[in-house]
Amino acid sequence: AAGAFVPTLCAHPSIPARATCRICLVELETDHGVKEVVGPASATDARRVTKLVPVTKLVPACVTPVKEGCRIHTHSPDVLSNVRFVLQLLRAKHPNTCQTCDADGNCTFQDLLYRYQVEDVAPPGVRRTFTHHHEWDGGASIAAASDSQGPMPSEEDPFNAITFDPDKCVKCGRCVAICQRIQGVGAIGFVGRGVDEHVSTTRGLPLDRTKCIECGQCAAVCPTGAMRERHELFQVIDALEDQSRVKVAAVAPSVRVAMSEEFGLPPGRVSMGQIVAGLKLLGFDYVFDTNFSADLTIMEEGTELLSRLRKDPGAGPLPMFTSCCPGWINLVEKNYPELIPHLSSCKSPQGMMGALIKNVWAPRLERDPADVVSVSVMPCTAKKGEAHRPADRGATYSSKIDGPVPNNDYVLTTREIGRLFRLRKIALPALDAQVPDDPLGESTGAAVLFGATGGVMEAALRTAYELASGGQELPKMEMSDIRGLQGVKSSRVCIPNPDGKGPGAVVRVGVVHGTAETRALLERMKLGDPAAQFDFVEVMACRGGCIGGGGQSKSDDALVLQKRMAHVYNLDEKSELRKSHDNPSIQKLYESELGRPGSARSHALLHTHYSD
Ligand code: HC0
Ligand code: SF4
Numbered sequence: 226a227a228g229a230f231v232p233t234l235c236a237h238p239s240i241p242a243r244a245t246c247r248i249c250l251v252e253l254e255t256d257h258g259v260k261e262v263v264g265p266a267s268a269t270d271a272r273r274v275t276k277l278v279p280v281t282k283l284v285p286a287c288v289t290p291v292k293e294g295c296r297i298h299t300h301s302p303d304v305l306s307n308v309r310f311v312l313q314l315l316r317a318k319h320p321n322t323c324q325t326c327d328a329d330g331n332c333t334f335q336d337l338l339y340r341y342q343v344e345d346v347a348p349p350g351v352r353r354t355f356t357h358h359h360e361w362d363g364g365a366s367i368a369a370a371s372d373s374q375g376p377m378p379s380e381e382d383p384f385n386a387i388t389f390d391p392d393k394c395v396k397c398g399r400c401v402a403i404c405q406r407i408q409g410v411g412a413i414g415f416v417g418r419g420v421d422e423h424v425s426t427t428r429g430l431p432l433d434r435t436k437c438i439e440c441g442q443c444a445a446v447c448p449t450g451a452m453r454e455r456h457e458l459f460q461v462i463d464a465l466e467d468q469s470r471v472k473v474a475a476v477a478p479s480v481r482v483a484m485s486e487e488f489g490l491p492p493g494r495v496s497m498g499q500i501v502a503g504l505k506l507l508g509f510d511y512v513f514d515t516n517f518s519a520d521l522t523i524m525e526e527g528t529e530l531l532s533r534l535r536k537d538p539g540a541g542p543l544p545m546f547t548s549c550c551p552g553w554i555n556l557v558e559k560n561y562p563e564l565i566p567h568l569s570s571c572k573s574p575q576g577m578m579g580a581l582i583k584n585v586w587a588p589r590l591e592r593d594p595a596d597v598v599s600v601s602v603m604p605c606t607a608k609k610g611e612a613h614r615p616a617d618r619g620a621t622y623s624s625k626i627d628g629p630v631p632n633n634d635y636v637l638t639t640r641e642i643g644r645l646f647r648l649r650k651i652a653l654p655a656l657d658a659q660v661p662d663d664p665l666g667e668s669t670g671a672a673v674l675f676g677a678t679g680g681v682m683e684a685a686l687r688t689a690y691e692l693a694s695g696g697q698e699l700p701k702m703e704m705s706d707i708r709g710l711q712g713v714k715s716s717r718v719c720i721p722n723p724d725g726k727g728p729g730a731v732v733r734v735g736v737v738h739g740t741a742e743t744r745a746l747l748e749r750m751k752l753g754d755p756a757a758q759f760d761f762v763e764v765m766a767c768r769g770g771c772i773g774g775g776g777q778s779k780s781d782d783a784l785v786l787q788k789r790m791a792h793v794y795n796l797d798e799k800s801e802l803r804k805s806h807d808n809p810s811i812q813k814l815y816e817s818e819l820g821r822p823g824s825a826r827s828h829a830l831l832h833t834h835y836s837d
Contacts, residue, residue: 234397236287241402243287250308251286252281252303260276261276279296308341309343384613385431385437386441387454391423394452395451396424398424400446401414401424406741407740438766440552440605441607445774445779447779454638454640455606457636461645464598464600466508473598474509475513476497476512479676480639487642487778488643488652492785497514497658511662514672516675517661517672522574523684524815525577525831542566542567543760543761548833551605552607554611556740558835576831580830580831585818595625599633600635604639617632638774638776639774640777664814667808667810671684671805675771677794678737678765678768679714680770692806695724710768710787713736718732733759734759735757
């Protein structure tokens with residue numbers, strides 16, 4: 226706060242301070258100095274002068290509270306020699322692969338090596354060593370397997386969206402802390418002692434066989450390129466050069482509020498229109514908006530909720546949980562299979578978009594689904610796993626190739642697409658905006674709300690209220706009870722009867738974000754806590770919802786979630802249409818293709834199932 230630079234590898238605004246990396250040692254002057262003689266040496270000489278020389282000690286800045294009047298040295302010889310020594314030890318064990326590393330140019334470790342001029346010289350007794358094999362995600366083979374363009378993974382080739390390169394790990398422990406303390410998942414931890422200590426899964430199991438939910442929070446806080454999403458960037462680069470196929474991109478709600486950070490700007494400085502223009506320059510023939518399918522999700526999910534509330538025959542039980550977050554779906558399938566009937570059967574907006582592109586839009590273009598490459602641009606690593614789920618990957622048939630084609634061929638994170646724009650020297654902030662393409666490009670303010678915690682609920686209530694009340698509007702469009710970053714939020718909405726008579730129905734809604742918070746809430750619900758009884762619950766695995774997704778730009782700004790969230794609300798407020806059912810393109814889709822929400826055709830295309 227005083228403007229003095231203090232280096233760190235382990236500290237991050239999303240994680241409590243733990244003093245793990247020891248690079249932030251600073252010299253603190255203690256209260257007790259020692260007297261040093263500066264005048265005549267004789268103790269009996271009346272002219273003798275002494276001065277109080279401060280005594281200092283090295284302390285880790287991240288866990289040492291400052292107090293009024295304390296004096297701290299951040300660049301003394303002792304401090305600099307400590308920082309350089311620690312960095313040198315880490316450098317000695319780090320591979321020279323910066324040129325091809327995902328994090329090149331955006332790596333805290335690399336920045337510190339430059340800043341403190343740490344040469345590539347191993348200190349005496351330290352040898353540069355690499356972990357060529359890594360027990361828990363396949364080591365060298367993982368790179369080949371994860372980035373290969375091979376056929377769709379079989380059961381023998383399970384998919385996990387996260388990969389880890391132990392050679393690039395600086396053992397800062399951010400990934401372990403966020404996985405254990407903030408997400409409450411605990412898929413990874415430190416094992417071994419002393420120099421053998423390293424990050425691993427329980428018993429070194431592959432990640433897909435652990436409790437990992439693919440939220441990617443570990444990758445979002447990694448200060449190097451060690452923990453990262455499984456890349457699909459190079460497959461997309463190849464696909465963009467394939468002239469025989471139609472290339473389509475669809476962009477998620479919260480990507481538009483964070484994209485500017487990939488260009489070093491604060492959140493919200495690049496518009497969706499500029500992202501559309503940039504994707505066209507990259508070579509995409511069509512750019513759609515996942516906000517369109519978010520509106521569609523509201524139509525389907527709102528209808529499903531009303532059916533459950535009415536206890537229609539065959540309707541699922543209450544409370545109903547949202548199903549658009551794949552991190553949450555993974556958590557349920559791996560830890561709470563008894564909740565599966567409570568999950569909405571709706572595919573996520575990404576899933577719905579892919580199904581429409583391959584099954585409705587491609588035939589209209591008179592193209593086979595195999596001729597279309599669909600790329601989903603997401604703030605989320607778990608969306609890569611979602612795209613590999615059987616319903617997303619195995620339900621669309623082509624007349625050209627044997628077997629099913631994926632609905633979403635590739636999923637790129639905000640970081641990956643940012644890298645591609647920079648690689649191609651496309652400066653989004655300087656582009657003129659373009660509108661997304663018809664017919665899957667039009668959307669409402671309700672849809673953009675999906676990007677922030679509470680947004681799916683707010684959007685759903687705007688529509689469910691009107692549908693159930695015979696067209697009466699919510700008294701207030703903005704639901705302040707369920708906005709903001711509080712872990713658990715709740716509200717009660719009284720939906721009037723269509724005939725205006727009687728007291729109407731009270732719907733109790735809950736909103737939770739962050740997986741540790743979610744687990745605590747589920748426990749309270751199970752124990753019958755009266756404050757935790759709901760009819761409809763929105764769950765997002767990441768703090769803040771998708772604005773805080775594991776594939777978003779890495780950020781050290783403690784207020785980044787608030788800033789991204791403010792832009793989400795701003796985009797909704799500026800929208801001409803703010804309710805999903807008012808979206809004219811959605812109305813047309815029901816007229817021409819789906820019939821009505823919840824129809825057999827809707828179920829075939831837009832709904833899914835889960836497995837434990
Ligand atoms: Fe989200 Fe989504 S809002 S999950 O967070 O529902 O990833 O942004 O794209 O699919 O729309 C992520 C974000 C989406 C989906 C939407 C939902
Ligand atoms: Fe992905 Fe969003 Fe869920 Fe995080 S909250 S896992 S970014 S869908």
